[in-house]
Amino acid sequence: xxxxxxxxxxxxxxxxxxxxxxxxxxxxxxxxxxxxxxxxxxxxxxxxxxxxxxxxxxxxxxxxxxxxxxxxxxxxxxxxxxxxxxxxxxxxxxxxxxxxxxxxxxxxxxxxxxxxxxxxxxxxxxxxxxxxxxxxxxxxxxxxxxxxxxxxxxxxxxxxxxxxxxxxxxxxxxxxxxxxxxxxxxxxxxxxxxxxxxxxxxxxxxxxxxxxxxxxxxxxxxxxxxxxxxxxxxxxxxxxxxxxxxxxxxxxxxxxxxxxxxxxxxxxxxxxxxxxxxxxxxxxxxxxxxxxxxxxxxxxxxxxxxxxxxxxxxxxxxxxxxxxxxxxxxxxxxxxxxx
Amino acid sequence: xxxxxxxxxxxxxxxxxxxxxxxxxxxxxxxxxxxxxxxxxxxxxxxxxxxxxxxxxxxxxxxxxxxxxxxxxxxxxxxxxxxxxxxxxxxxxxxxxxxxxxxxxxxxxxxxxxxxxxxxxxxxxxxxxxx
Numbered sequence: 001x002x003x004x005x006x007x008x009x010x011x012x013x014x015x016x017x018x019x020x021x022x023x024x025x026x027x028x029x030x031x032x033x034x035x036x037x038x039x040x041x042x043x044x045x046x047x048x049x050x051x052x053x054x055x056x057x058x059x060x061x062x063x064x065x066x067x068x069x070x071x072x073x074x075x076x077x078x079x080x081x082x083x084x085x086x087x088x089x090x091x092x093x094x095x096x097x098x099x100x101x102x103x104x105x106x107x108x109x110x111x112x113x114x115x116x117x118x119x120x121x122x123x124x125x126x127x128x129x130x131x132x133x134x135x136x137x138x139x140x141x142x143x144x145x146x147x148x149x150x151x152x153x154x155x156x157x158x159x160x161x162x163x164x165x166x167x168x169x170x171x172x173x174x175x176x177x178x179x180x181x182x183x184x185x186x187x188x189x190x191x192x193x194x195x196x197x198x199x200x201x202x203x204x205x206x207x208x209x210x211x212x213x214x215x216x217x218x219x220x221x222x223x224x225x226x227x228x229x230x231x232x233x234x235x236x237x238x239x240x241x242x243x244x245x246x247x248x249x250x251x252x253x254x255x256x257x258x259x260x261x262x263x264x265x266x267x268x269x270x271x272x273x274x275x276x277x278x279x280x281x282x283x284x285x286x287x288x289x290x291x292x293x294x295x296x297x298x299x300x301x302x303x304x305x306x307x308x309x310x311x312x313x314x315x316x317x318x319x320x321x322x323x324x325x326x327x328x329x330x331x332x333x334x335x336x337x338x339x
Numbered sequence: 340x341x342x343x344x345x346x347x348x349x350x351x352x353x354x355x356x357x358x359x360x361x362x363x364x365x366x367x368x369x370x371x372x373x374x375x376x377x378x379x380x381x382x383x384x385x386x387x388x389x390x391x392x393x394x395x396x397x398x399x400x401x402x403x404x405x406x407x408x409x410x411x412x413x414x415x416x417x418x419x420x421x422x423x424x425x426x427x428x429x430x431x432x433x434x435x436x437x438x439x440x441x442x443x444x445x446x447x448x449x450x451x452x453x454x455x456x457x458x459x460x461x462x463x464x465x466x467x468x469x470x
Contacts (some may be wrong), residue, residue, distance in 0.1 A: 123419065165426045236386055264368065266371050300382065
């Protein structure tokens with residue numbers, strides 16, 4: 001019953017799911033960086049007064065579900081998405097879809113995800129995977145983080161589809177509905193839309209917690225952590241910052257490397273030389289995020305303990321904010337040349 | 340990050356899958372490479388787990404001193420907070436909060452205790468005390 005599905009490994013789960021599903025229905029142009037860029041995936045937000053795993057709520061990417069939604073919208077591909085009140089109905093809907101020989105994506109929690117190493121299993125409910133087939137009681141799963149296909153039995157799958165807590169997936173099932181040929185002209189247009197939206201999200205969201213201003217806000221906070229929270233809690237907070245920066249496989253660059261790769265691939269559709277230069281700017285900020293992570297690790301390992309070490313950490317973020325602001329401003333100029 | 344700079348430290352995820360990373364090749368073009376893990380990131384994860392251990396130890400102490408019900412201990416062991424416990428048990432958050440008081444918890448009817456035992460994957464007997 002397994003449809004001919006090509007497993008694709010990705011640096012980030014939602015990019016991977018989007019890429020695999022779209023390629024499966026014939027959008028052969030799709031790659032992980034293009035999905036990330038068209039879906040305007042690059043972001044930064046620090047939500048005050050709100051805790052995740054008892055630490056600061058920080059995200060380096062856009063809200064869960066948006067990359068898939070925006071990418072499909074931009075390419076005029078209708079999307080099916082449903083949440084379920086009962087596990088039975090959720091299972092039936094998935095089984096019907098598989099019976100028809102078609103894959104479907106699920107939002108799941110990672111705490112009970114059997115094939116994940118224990119060290120990664122926190123109550124995080126916005127992981128994405130694709131179910132591609134069923135053999136007996138076993139579901140065949142393409143998880144973009146894994147190198148190959150994996151399996152879970154029906155009980156295990158139900159458990160992760162109905163994980164509880166913040167962002168509870170409630171059995172959520174989604175896939176692109178129809179096979180639509182996507183022309184290169186449409187790709188060109190989608191790239192422009194994606195870049196414009198990303199410029200808006202990073203430069204023009206009011207308030208000081210999102211986008212470039214959010215990075216500056218965090219920098220200010222970090223400099224005050226040592227006095228306000230004490231050394232132990234500050235260590236935990238910095239470790240959390242680094243963990244959020246990384247998720248899995250962004251190379252420590254907080255998704256900046258994927259965005260830089262997107263701009264290079266965008267150049268194939270919009271042959272403008274400056275795109276390469278802006279891509280390079282994002283590679284630089286990705287490298288700086290990595291350097292900042294090394295500085296943070298000095299603190300959470302207990303090697304660096306003074307206030308000036310926290311100041312250096314904050315200054316890294318201020319520098320990153322300046323460079324990313326420039327990169328997006330330059331990108332705004334490039335966009336004017338795109339047709 | 341350049342391709343030859345991809346960290347290859349032993350990491351938890353590296354045991355089951357190598358991570359895909361986006362890197363630039365010698366001509367400045369983006370390509371992908373695999374990483375077994377990065378020590379900086381592993382240490383961040385270690386810190387998170389050390390925090391969990393500390394929270395469990397703290398919860399245990401509070402339960403032994405009669406300041407909290409065993410619910411607190413088992414909740415921390417499952418890395419759950421009140422919201423998550425409420426989600427899995429079907430109780431309201433205020434109920435879970437109330438059940439954290441030892442005298443309330445000890446008088447709960449079996450049917451409610453069973454719900455907790457099931458979520459924490461222990462027996463009802465184990466739930467009533469901590470080991």
